Amino acid sequence: MLPMRDSYQELPDKTLSILRHGLLLQNNNSNNGGGGAAESILKIDDDRCPNMTKVLSIASTTPRNVARYVGSYRWKGTEYASMKGADGSIDPYMSGPGYLVSRALAHAVAVDDINHSVLYMPYGSSSEDVDMGKWFAHANRTHPELKFVCEVVPGLIKHHEVPDSPEKKR
Numbered sequence: 001m002l003p004m005r006d007s008y009q010e011l012p013d014k015t016l017s018i019l020r021h022g023l024l025l026q027n028n029n030s031n032n033g034g035g036g037a038a039e040s041i042l043k044i045d046d047d048r049c050p051n052m053t054k055v056l057s058i059a060s061t062t063p064r065n066v067a068r069y070v071g072s073y074r075w076k077g078t079e080y081a082s083m084k085g086a087d088g089s090i091d092p093y094m095s096g097p098g099y100l101v102s103r104a105l106a107h108a109v110a111v112d113d114i115n116h117s118v119l120y121m122p123y124g125s126s127s128e129d130v131d132m133g134k135w136f137a138h139a140n141r142t143h144p145e146l147k148f149v150c151e152v153v154p155g156l157i158k159h160h161e162v163p164d165s166p167e168k169k170r
Contacts, residue, residue: 002021008126015043023111040058040059042055043128048157049160050158051155062103067139067149069151070099070151071094072156072157073152074092085124085134087123091133105148112139113139117135
């Protein structure tokens with residue numbers, strides 16, 4: 001839980017904070033003998049459930065120099081007019097309910113390119129998933145030292161289904 005407002009307009013800032021927080025936790029783990037166990041950061045909506053077998057497999061097989069962006073569905077960014085950035089730019093992005101980013105990608109977006117990322121309003125939108133796609137594309141252009149991978153893993157994130165309560169069955 002991060003001390004942030006939880007409104008739709010604040011989601012891009014909240015996402016950047018999640019990435020920075022994840023990197024900070026990783027650094028603290030490493031400094032305290034924990035080995036920096038988290039190699040990836042999962043952004044997921046509270047009504048979704050991750051497939052942890054897939055999440056852990058992806059996280060454990062991502063080399064440190066790979067900026068990996070993984071989700072259940074990839075939008076082209078051309079399907080609806082609302083997917084365009086404020087400047088009319090279009091970039092593919094992973095569906096917003098949940099996606100996984102590697103440590104290298106999180107660092108590129110939320111540390112190395114933080115000035116570009118926080119100033120998203122001229123090119124971005126209020127949709128954090130659209131902005132994450134734009135941040136991935138920007139990092140891909142500006143970080144030749146990294147290998148960039150964007151991939152779809154069906155079933156990575158699922159909608160949480162609440163079973164019927166006994167009262168509903170009566």
